[in-house]
Amino acid sequence: MIYDQARYVENGQYEPLLSEKETTEVEVGGDDSPLPDDLTRDSVELPDLSEPELARHYTRLSQMNWSIDSGPYPLGSCTMKYNPKFTEDVAADPNGAVHPDRSARSVQGTLKLLHGLQEYLAKIGGMDAVTLQPPAGAAGEFAGILVAKAYHEANGDDRNEVIIPASAHGTNFASAAMAGYDVVELPSDEDGRVDVEALEAAVGDDTAALMLTNPNTVGLFERDIEQIAETVHEAGGLLYYDGANLNALLGRARPGDMGFDIMHYNVHKTFATPHGGGGPGAGPVGVVDELAEFLPSPRVRERSSRSGYELFDPERSVGKVHGFHGNWLVLVKAYAYIARLGDEGLLDASAKAVLNANYLGSQVEFDIPYGPFHHEFAATSGEKDAANVAKRMLDYGVHPPTTKWPEMVPEAMLTEPTEIESKKSLDDLAAAFNAAAGDDEETLADAPSRTTARRIDQVSAARNPQLSWRALDDESDDDA
Amino acid sequence: MTSERGSPYAPHADAETVAMLDAIGVDDVEALFDIPEGVRFDGEFGIEPRSEQALRRELSALFAKNDDLTEFMGRGHYDHYVPSIVDNLSQRAEFLTSYTQYQPEITQGFLQALFEYQSMLVELTGLPVANCSMYDSATALAEAARLANRVRQVSGTRVLVPEFLRSGKRGVLDNYLAGTEMTVETYPMDDGNVDVGALSELVDDETAMIYAENPTVRGSIEERLADVGELASENDALFCLGTDLVALALLEEPASVGADVVVGEAGVLGLPSAYGMGLGLFATREEYLRQVPGRLVGVSEDAADKRAYTLTLQTREQHIRRERATSNICTNQAWVALRAAIHLAWLGPSGLVDLAEDCVRDAADLAERLDALLGLQAPVHDRYHFREFVVRCDQPAAAIAGDLESEGFAVHVVGEHLLQVCITDANAHDADGLVAAFEEVL
Numbered sequence: 001m002i003y004d005q006a007r008y009v010e011n012g013q014y015e016p017l018l019s020e021k022e023t024t025e026v027e028v029g030g031d032d033s034p035l036p037d038d039l040t041r042d043s044v045e046l047p048d049l050s051e052p053e054l055a056r057h058y059t060r061l062s063q064m065n066w067s068i069d070s071g072p073y074p075l076g077s078c079t080m081k082y083n084p085k086f087t088e089d090v091a092a093d094p095n096g097a098v099h100p101d102r103s104a105r106s107v108q109g110t111l112k113l114l115h116g117l118q119e120y121l122a123k124i125g126g127m128d129a130v131t132l133q134p135p136a137g138a139a140g141e142f143a144g145i146l147v148a149k150a151y152h153e154a155n156g157d158d159r160n161e162v163i164i165p166a167s168a169h170g171t172n173f174a175s176a177a178m179a180g181y182d183v184v185e186l187p188s189d190e191d192g193r194v195d196v197e198a199l200e201a202a203v204g205d206d207t208a209a210l211m212l213t214n215p216n217t218v219g220l221f222e223r224d225i226e227q228i229a230e231t232v233h234e235a236g237g238l239l240y241y242d243g244a245n246l247n248a249l250l251g252r253a254r255p256g257d258m259g260f261d262i263m264h265y266n267v268h269k270t271f272a273t274p275h276g277g278g279g280p281g282a283g284p285v286g287v288v289d290e291l292a293e294f295l296p297s298p299r300v301r302e303r304s305s306r307s308g309y310e311l312f313d314p315e316r317s318v319g320k321v322h323g324f325h326g327n328w329l330v331l332v333k334a335y336a337y338i339a340r341l342g343d344e345g346l347l348d349a350s351a352k353a354v355l356n357a358n359y360l361g362s363q364v365e366f367d368i369p370y371g372p373f374h375h376e377f378a379a380t381s382g383e384k385d386a387a388n389v390a391k392r393m394l395d396y397g398v399h400p401p402t403t404k405w406p407e408m409v410p411e412a413m414l415t416e417p418t419e420i421e422s423k424k425s426l427d428d429l430a431a432a433f434n435a436a437a438g439d440d441e442e443t444l445a446d447a448p449s450r451t452t453a454r455r456i457d458q459v460s461a462a463r464n465p466q467l468s469w470r471a472l473d474d475e476s477d478d479d480a
Numbered sequence: 481m482t483s484e485r486g487s488p489y490a491p492h493a494d495a496e497t498v499a500m501l502d503a504i505g506v507d508d509v510e511a512l513f514d515i516p517e518g519v520r521f522d523g524e525f526g527i528e529p530r531s532e533q534a535l536r537r538e539l540s541a542l543f544a545k546n547d548d549l550t551e552f553m554g555r556g557h558y559d560h561y562v563p564s565i566v567d568n569l570s571q572r573a574e575f576l577t578s579y580t581q582y583q584p585e586i587t588q589g590f591l592q593a594l595f596e597y598q599s600m601l602v603e604l605t606g607l608p609v610a611n612c613s614m615y616d617s618a619t620a621l622a623e624a625a626r627l628a629n630r631v632r633q634v635s636g637t638r639v640l641v642p643e644f645l646r647s648g649k650r651g652v653l654d655n656y657l658a659g660t661e662m663t664v665e666t667y668p669m670d671d672g673n674v675d676v677g678a679l680s681e682l683v684d685d686e687t688a689m690i691y692a693e694n695p696t697v698r699g700s701i702e703e704r705l706a707d708v709g710e711l712a713s714e715n716d717a718l719f720c721l722g723t724d725l726v727a728l729a730l731l732e733e734p735a736s737v738g739a740d741v742v743v744g745e746a747g748v749l750g751l752p753s754a755y756g757m758g759l760g761l762f763a764t765r766e767e768y769l770r771q772v773p774g775r776l777v778g779v780s781e782d783a784a785d786k787r788a789y790t791l792t793l794q795t796r797e798q799h800i801r802r803e804r805a806t807s808n809i810c811t812n813q814a815w816v817a818l819r820a821a822i823h824l825a826w827l828g829p830s831g832l833v834d835l836a837e838d839c840v841r842d843a844a845d846l847a848e849r850l851d852a853l854l855g856l857q858a859p860v861h862d863r864y865h866f867r868e869f870v871v872r873c874d875q876p877a878a879a880i881a882g883d884l885e886s887e888g889f890a891v892h893v894v895g896e897h898l899l900q901v902c903i904t905d906a907n908a909h910d911a912d913g914l915v916a917a918f919e920e921v922l
Contacts, residue, residue, distance in 0.1 A: 014588060014786065018596050018825055026829040028730060034840040035864055039701055041733040045603055046829040051565055054825055062574040064589030069573035075582070082489045083577050086532045092567075095543035099553040100756030102890055103881075109545035110755060123525040135615040135757075136811040138798070146655060174798035174808035178626075180659025183803045221514045249515075251523035258519045268811070272489070276815025277578040277590040278775065279613070280757065297651075320651030323618030324557060324756020336539065341487055342529025348486030351509045355492075358512050359500040372514050394586055402582075405799075420489050423496040446783070451585040454783035458584075461780035461792040465769060467609055468595075468602040472779060 014452065015060045019469040024048035064452045065277070066399050072421055072429050074360075076376045076402040076414025077169065077217055079247055079269035084340065087273070087333040096332060100324040104310045111309035114325075115300045117284075117335045124338075124346070125243075125263050126256025127286030131295045133326040137244065140264030140283025141175035141211070143296050146318040147262055147287060148209045148238045149179055150294040154316060157236065159208035165194055167218065167406040172211045172242060181208060188408055192218050192370035200231055207237035214258070215245050217406045217414070219357065219373030229259025238262060238291075243283075246270045247418070248354060248375035251347035255286075262287050267334040274333070282330040296321050350375075352419035356426060360417050363430035365437045369409055376416035378409040381437070386411040388444035389436045395450045396432035485529065549890040550910045551753065554868040554902030555697055556617060556646050556745060559753040560726065560835070561906045562819075563826050566750055570819045580775075580814070584790040585782070591789035594814060595777040597821040604728040605742045606735025607763040611774040613746075613813040614760025618649040620743035621691065621722060622656030623762065623773040623807055627741065628689040628718045629660050630771050630806070635716065636686035637662050640679070643669045644697050662688065672700035672861030672870075676707045683715050693722040693744075694731055698900065699843065699868030700861045701731060709738025724748045725761065725820060727866055729829075730836035740765055749827075750819030759816040770796060773807030775814075835905060839867045842903045842911070847871075849915050850901070855922045860898065868902035870894060875922070883921035889914050 025045040029037040049057070066073070073080035098107050118130040134140035145162065152159050162176035165186045173183050184202055189195040193216065203210070210232045214222045222228060232239050241255040241263035247270045255263045267282045268275045275281065287295060297313035297320065341349065353375045361368055366379040379401075381389045390400035390413070401415035413433075417426055436444065448455065466472055492500075497509075506512060530538065551559065570576065574589065581587035581594075594612040601610035614620040625639050639657070641650065643666045653664055667682050668675045674692050683690065690712045694702040702708075705721070712719035721739040723731070725746045734742045747759035764772060770793065778792035798805040827835060843865040847858040850871055859869035873880055877893045884891055889910075892900040903911060 014788070015592060017592070017599075019599065024829050026833055028833055034837055034844065035701070035730065039703060039732060039864065040730055041736070044729050044829045044833055046600060046832065047825050048828040048830070049825065051826065054822065055565060055569065057825075058569040058593070058822060059572070061589035061593050062569070062572040064587075064592075065574045065578055066583070066586040067574045067576070067578040069577045073579060075579060078579055080579050084489065086536065088571065088576075090536060090539045093540065093543045094752075095540075095546050095548070096755075097559075097752045098546055098755055099551045099559070099753050099890065100557050101553055101555060101892055102549070102551070103885065106547040106549055106885055106890065109543045112545065113539075113542055120525070120527060123527070126521070135619075135813075136809070138808045138810045139615065139619075142655075142808055146658065149658075170797075170799040170802045170805070171808050171810050173802035174805045177803035177805075178656070178659050178808050223514065223516055226516070226518055251525070252513055252521055253515050253519050254521050257521060266811075274576045274815070275579050275811065276576055277587075277818065278580045278594075278814025279811040280615075280813050280816055281811035319655055320618070320648050321655060322756070323616045323646065323648040323652055323758065326757070327615075328755035328757045330757075332539075336535060338527060339530050339535055339538070340532065342527045343523055343525050344485040345487045345529050346525070346527070347523045348490060352487065352490040352492055354512045355497065355500055355504075355509050358504045358506075362504050372512070374512070374514070390583070391585065394583060399583065399586065419487060420491065422491040423500055426500075448585050452588045453585045453786065453788040456584045456782045456788045456790050457780045458790050458792065461778040461790050462795075465776070465792060466779040467776055467792075468599040470599070470602055470608065 015064065017469060018047035018049065018057060021053065022048050071398060072417060072425055073399045074401050074415050074417045074429060076416040077244055078402065079416055079418060081272050081418040082420040083272055083274040084337060087336040090336050091329045091332040108308045111300050113332065113335055115302060115309050117331055118300060120338045121265055121284050122286055125265065125286045126254030127263060128289040129292035129295060130284055130286045131299055132284045132331055133296045133322045134283035134285060135322050135327045136279060136281040137264055137266040137283040138171040138175055139321055140285045141171055142178055143321045144240055144262040144264055144285045145176055145179040145209065147291055147294045148240065150316065150318045151291055152208055159206055161206040162208055163202050163210045165212065167216060167408050168211060168213060169242060169244060176211065192220050192408065193222055194228055196224050196227060199228060203231055203235035203237060207235050209238040209240045211240040211242060213242040213245055215248050215374040218370045218378040218409065219376040220370055221374060225258045244269060245375060248350060250350035251343065252350060256288065261291060267330060271334040271337045273330050280327040280330050282327045282334065294318055349419045356417045356419060356421055360415065360426045360430055364433045366413065366433065376414060378406065379413045379415060380409050381411040381413055384411065384444060386413050388447065389413065391455060392436040392439055392444050392447035393432045394448040396435055398429055398432045549885060549888055550907055550913065551890045552901045552903060552907055552914055553890055553892055555892055555900060557756055558748040558867065558904060559906045560748055560904050562750060562752055562823060565826055566819050566822045569822055570815065575818060576815065581791055584788065588789060591777050593818050593821060595789050597817045598777060600821060600824050601761055601763050605763040606733045607742055608766045609769050609772060610763040611772055611776055613817045614762050614774055615813060616758030616760045617722060617743060617745040618652035620760030620762045621649060622653045624720045624741040624743050625653060625657055625662060625689055627768060627771050629662055631718065631768060633716055634688045634718055636688040638687045639664045639689045640667050640682060640687060641691045642667060642674060642693060642696065646697050672696060672698055672863050673702050674704065674708055676704050680711055683711050683717065685715055687715050687717040689718045689720055691720045691722065695727055695866035698861060698870050699865045700863035701866055705732055705737040713738055726836050726839060729832040746820045747816055749823040751816060759813045759820055771806055772796065774809050774812055838905060840864060842908050843867055843869055846901065846903050846911055850918060853918055853922060867904055868900055871899045871901055873897050873899060880921055884917055887917035887920055889917050
């Protein structure tokens, strides 16, 4: 059992902090300094350990951590699939480690790869032009909304609202607000999809864009997408596709064909780049022809087969959303993944992702209020607190789903197994769900009990924020 | 057996697929796709699948098209030697293939690593609050300006930035402020440093934030930062200081010169030259804690009263607060922060200070050697420098840079007759080669 292995308890505590092992304060400045003392600080205090000690420290920390290589990670909407090992190797090629200010003629390999990725993504999304600059999905949303804003402004069209379904990712709301838009929230209909009548009532001269995830966050395909697109376009608005759930559609439907004008791709969700415990990600943005001139700068184009690739600034570019060219290493991994799978592999990934979600859904004893669903489903734990059920699932050796979201499903357990789980693995997941469903409230509230740490008090962490070693020291001073 | 020509990472044997379809009650996977005919796609992107081997060869040939140049480049993206232990430990799958720590009970390892990263930033900046990453220094600066916009004691809408600022950084700042009433203006520089006199003329009670960098983008070390801090404080503006993880070890401590927010590049440690990929550092004062963008790891206790770590103060974040969040950031640069933390810990305090001192010494030595060459003057600014400096050349800079490329070296062109050269522990061994190449092409 991996948890037992990870239980490195010493003197009643877990792995000690680096600062508790050994720190040293060194003086800065003085006679040997290359700078006068008034331009330097006085001293620096940091951990001071040997390399073997560090190797053990971080190895232990790694063992106290769940990952997709440890077991299933069915976080709905977050899409955690296996990260191929070889994509790491190719991304580590030292010839790919170049400075962003290098001349175009000296980095033709880098530019060719980026151009190739732009092309792949355009085909997969049914888009005409792609930028790779945004360093994460939310950054892509922001860039996409900036493009929409620039487009309307160029047309002398003053629009101040972005419409977003209530069930959408929180980033949609935040990104639209960052770009200066008022957010209009759209309710779902009884089936869990966009309420087309409510949409018709909401759109108008103020509508800059509708942001939509399809399949949506309970895994449902927006069947009325053609009508939705027509409604938004007739009102003069643009249709924005949140790529979070693109894995469910690969090769079977393309945002561009559905009428979307702008989209972002989450490369870790769809193209298996590692999420690294919180990032880096990459959020390329694709647009239709009429919006291409507004994309962030620079983009990559092929000048001619003889003179090669170059960077260029789109004519009416919104400018920069990243200081340089985005998260390069992540983009290499995405390129390698797409090239590895090709048409058949992408199509199959999607098929198996949908198959797995439906199979797991059929084996779980909790109700699933909305369907038929694609790659993810929102089960409800009903009378039981979904967060407690999730904690109990930890005791059964799996990572639980996303809980309490989206809000349209009470006590939601949003589950997305992806294509990489086998039937056996899905059966284990279902067993964990169903065992937790059978446990009494007291057991659930006390869970987890078999993990590295027991239930963690998140309320007191927020009430009394201690965010560094110094804060811990201050706290112990107070106690004394 | 996996089906031939499908995803190599979908483990389904045919018999399993059949059993699963039976359990669901359909005959065919396609029956599960609820997509209207009108928007169906035929699956033909024209992307040919490749084997691992073929793809390795292809990508290796592709990267070989990049010229093998020794880079003496910086301007916000720095290449310091990354020790092997950083690659080795950070690539442990338990770190690399994990997700955001939404279940802290089984992600204590990464949470502790991020808590330690935050703590090291606190030690280096002297400010009590550091988040566990922004995308890069440009977005960190832009988020600082948005923080200034939210802070109540700051009433104005003007953001003042130095005349010498990377255009990419300025571009991101402009975009992040596009949805606010904030405006960005530049203040002049005096021989590479802040022109404090001119700045004091510009600052007024409409100023929300003053931004300065140490070292500047041209590598000069600021000499009157405390005066800038005082100007900001007298006018109720925030003082935002841009710097990097190595410079912090040696140059004046941000807290001691009055910085309210410290932003900058933390990817100078832990990341190789990665075409501009970065790690934004962000630290600030306690009073702005609830205005901080991005993720924070805090300490709590578990049910057995043992110390434990968790993501905290999430009510600031987009998944809770939606359009009223402090930022839209969700996926950040956590793994890069882990790498930076391992690199920092490996260097230790003495190693880090030594590295930083070498950034001053090596830059001074190289500038002196270039200055001795006919047709070059270095450094252009009569200041102390950190890693990099500007060189004035009699001949057109672009032509010299082009010729240097033919000799195997890359430097920046920053003006018609201005080059910029950056030296670190990653390229210092080739300084003789660079000097010789300059002699060759002049």
